[in-house]
Amino acid sequence: MAARGFASGPQFRGVFPGEPVTELCFAPSKERGLPLFRQLGDSGDLLESATLSFSLEEGVRMLRVMIQSQVYDSILYDIQRQGRISFYLAAAGEEAALVGSAAALKDADMILPQYRELPSLMWKGFTLDDVLAQLFATAKDPGRGRQMPIHYTPAHMCIMPVSSPLAVKIPQAAGVGYAYKLGKKDAVAAVYFGDGAASEGDACVGLNFAAALGSQTLFLCRNNGYAISTPVDEQYRGDGIGARAVAFGIDTVRVDGTDLVAVYAAVKAARELIVKRQEPAFVEMMTYRLGPHSTSDDSAAYRKAEEVQQWSTPALHCVRRFAAFLTKQGVWSTVEENALVEETRKRILSRIRVFEKMKHPPVLAGLFTDVYDKMPKSLQEQQEALRSFLSHPDRAKTYNLNRFERDQTGKGEN
Structure with a gap:
């Protein structure tokens, strides 16, 4: 590694060029934060100079997946409460970050999910039957019913199985991305994780590994404000999670994760950067988890109802804001949405009755x-x-x- 030290004097290795100073000074810990990339306004209009990175037809498809995901979450959460499945974890409030990012990837890209990425999997073709086979631990589940619910195993779709331990996928993604680089592949390893997982040691290991070796890895952080019950202001002091990636030498963008248009554009650009330069990129998607962490959690114990209600308003709700945009473009309507909700509801209730009668593996x-x-x-x-x-x-x-x-x-x- 060549020296990258000061412009004059000793040339120390491993730092960017800078001038020596005689006055002692510390780098401030509270510099101005990373800018937040947005494309959609609160009312669902494109902001000035904003552009659309996908067709309206693709936008409708993304909205349909988000709405279907909402129906899945509502019903599957309810049947867990009824004792028909043992556990469930919803994506409410984060659908735009999950669908928009997955849609911006290519088929050759490997997805390494954490556990809240069902909408991403649905975009890639993970079916309702795939979901129910796993939740009910049936013999049709590729994981043979060995994992707890929501630990999907869609390996046939270039998607790694879900794992319970936080952050384990981050160093794995660095390795997959390094293999893509060595093989000169037009592909990236896209790893999802939350702000809580970013506090694990594996996150630092994976980020440094990818940066040092130039792995074709796309880090997708869902910063939703809470690590189960621990708010972010009790997790860390710095400027979010993205600032850490910058410190590791990774090009980083912070995006409004409730804005699907911005998420899609940011992830698409990050993917192009990774393949062109053969180095990693980091996208911090600022979101808000509307529901409890899981069916084992009571979020009322650590946050006020008023906070959740504020994030549920049309101006901040990711699905409602994108639906408003497509409605103004003349390609979506309330009638179509109601029909989709009803059709999805009937279909999932029907399939649940089938799968809960299926036998478990031997x-x-x-x-x-x-x-x-x-x-x-x-x-x-x-x-x-x-x-x-x-x-x-x-x-x-x-x-x-x-x-x-x-x-x-x-x-x-x-």
């Missing part, structure tokens, strides 16, 4: 397979011990094995 095969190419003797012994345990007549009184498919050996588990 117990014996599901617990012991897909770890080793050839099952070791120790696992074979454990499998047989479990088979013997479950075959006892009294077990049927405790375990409803009729909910599971038969194992691969043809020996009944029920």
Whole structure:
């Protein structure tokens, strides 16, 4: 690495050029913040000098996905409360950031989601049946029902499985992006994470790895103001998350995450920069989580209802603002929206009734397979011990094995 030190005097390595000074001074910790990129005004009009980076037809498709996502969240949240699934996590308030960013990517790009990215997956083609197969842990789930709900496994779509631990995807994305660089691929690794995940050590590792090696990695941070119950002003002192990426030497843009037009434009430009320069880029999407963190959370315990109501107004609500824009363009209407909501609602309720009756993967095969190419003797012994345990007549009184498919050996588990 060549010296990048001062214009005169000792040439120290690893810093940008600067003039030496004789007066002691500290770099201020509270400089002016990064600018916020916006394209849509509060009423749904394009701001002066703003441009549209996609067609109106594509815009309608994006709006439809956001509205469908809202219906999914509403119904799936309710059935969790009814005890029909064990857990759910919604994307309310962040639909524009998730759909707009995914739409600006290309099919060859790999998405590494955190756990709130169902709208992004829906844009890429993840179907309602894919969602329900996972939530109900059915035999149709590619993950074979081993993960807790919302941990989707759409590997066939160039999307990594969802993982519970925060920030684990960030260094993985740095590695995928580095592989794309070495292979001279027209592709990026797009990794989603929140402000809370950015406080994990893996975030620093991944950012530095990508910057130092020039990985073709796109960091997509959803800064929604809360890490579960911890507000951002208790998480950090600096200028958001984007300022950290700048410190690591990564080109960064902060965008209004409730403005789909701005998100799409920013992510599209970031992707082009990454492929052209073979180096990472960082997009901080400023959003607001309208609902609880998950069905295990009560957000009323740490934020006021007035705050949520303010962010729910049409001027700040990402779906309502984009719908207003398309309505003014003459390509959307309330009638179309109501019809879409009703059609989506009927379809999801119908499919729920189907999937909640489906059987789970086999117990014996599901617990012991897909770890080793050839099952070791120790696992074979454990499998047989479990088979013997479950075959006892009294077990049927405790375990409803009729909910599971038969194992691969043809020996009944029920």
